[in-house]
Amino acid sequence: MPSTLDDFEVISTIGTGSYGTCKKIRRKKDGKIMVWKEMEYGTMTESEKQMLVSEVNLLRELRHQHIVRYHDRIIDRSRAIIYIIMEYCQGGDLDTIIVQNRKEGTHVPEDFAWKILIQTTLALKECHQRKNGKAVLHRDLKPANVFLDAESNVKLGDFGLARVLHHESSFAKTYVGTPYYMSPELVNNQSYNEKSDIWSLGCMLYELCALVPPFTASNQSELNRKIRTGDFPRIPSQYSLELDLIIRKMIQVEVIRRPNIDAILADPLIQRKQDSLA
Numbered sequence: 491m492p493s494t495l496d497d498f499e500v501i502s503t504i505g506t507g508s509y510g511t512c513k514k515i516r517r518k519k520d521g522k523i524m525v526w527k528e529m530e531y532g533t534m535t536e537s538e539k540q541m542l543v544s545e546v547n548l549l550r551e552l553r554h555q556h557i558v559r560y561h562d563r564i565i566d567r568s569r570a571i572i573y574i575i576m577e578y579c580q581g582g583d584l585d586t587i588i589v590q591n592r593k594e595g596t597h598v599p600e601d602f603a604w605k606i607l608i609q610t611t612l613a614l615k616e617c618h619q620r621k622n623g624k625a626v627l628h629r630d631l632k633p634a635n636v637f638l639d640a641e642s643n644v645k646l647g648d649f650g651l652a653r654v655l656h657h658e659s660s661f662a663k664t665y666v667g668t669p670y671y672m673s674p675e676l677v678n679n680q681s682y683n684e685k686s687d688i689w690s691l692g693c694m695l696y697e698l699c700a701l702v703p704p705f706t707a708s709n710q711s712e713l714n715r716k717i718r719t720g721d722f723p724r725i726p727s728q729y730s731l732e733l734d735l736i737i738r739k740m741i742q743v744e745v746i747r748r749p750n751i752d753a754i755l756a757d758p759l760i761q762r763k764q765d766s767l768a
């Protein structure tokens with residue numbers, strides 16, 4: 491029985507993303523707290539709508555403990571809006587945590603950083619090595635897309651939506667942040683691949699520890715130059731050499747030297763940490 495808008499009541503607006511608005515909702519029948527993301531499709535071409543349909547179908551297939559769970563979708567044809575209903579992540583997003591620590595002059599604990607690294611890598615593994623074939627690359631891995639549940643476990647969000655965004659008339663075209671996590675292969679106009687997600691993962695872990703991205707600049711060409719060098723400062727000295735080392739392995743300019751998901755999970759540094767965090 492597909493859901494209808496009447497099955498839910500809106501509690502509050504959480505925020506507006508590059509694709510539309512995210513609202514906190516309550517399912518009336520059992521009081522379950524969820525979110526829906528509202529996307530206007532009225533200005534989309536037929537092919538963009540087709541892309542949206544296939545992205546939403548991908549979302550519903552991604553079932554993993556560290557990926558935000560898709561529940562349903564509601565299409566309001568009269569207003570040309572699609573509502574994508576997903577699990578609510580009570581812990582908010584990593585971007586908010588980074589901003590808060592920067593403001594208070596504090597740092598996240600080392601074990602928290604390892605936990606985020608391990609759980610986000612497991613979420614990416616699910617996407618890169620999907621059972622029935624085609625890998626789903628995230629393409630937009632960043633702190634604002636990594637959410638936490640009530641126990642601070644990772645819930646990777648907004649999969650695929652990143653790809654839908656770049657249709658001509660979308661809000662996304664205007665709504666662009668600085669691509670701090672752009673990989674060297676993207677800077678050199680080469681193709682995006684699974685290792686590009688690994689580069690972004692390394693950049694995200696770096697920012698979680700250092701509270702600033704590994705590469706910063708006041709303009710795109712300066713940023714591109716720094717990214718091509720691959721040179722960046724060590725994470726703050728309070729963090730272990732091992733954590734700095736694993737981040738460095740991911741932020742490698744040469745794609746072939748960058749570890750893939752399985753290499754990261756097999757790394758002795760991770761193995762040892764996984765045991766101690768378990």
Ligand SMILES: CN(C)CCCNS(=O)(=O)c1cccc(Nc2nc(OCC3CCCCC3)c3[nH]cnc3n2)c1
Nearest residue numbers: 504505506507512525558576577578579582583586634
């Ligand atoms: C970027 N942030 C500073 C925005 C401030 C807003 N706080 S916050 O840190 O996202 C926050 C606070 C409390 C609960 C939640 N839970 C949550 N949020 C989602 O998306 C947020 C949305 C993503 C696109 C941009 C706008 C916000 C979810 N998507 C699927 N499940 C979700 N659960 C999030």
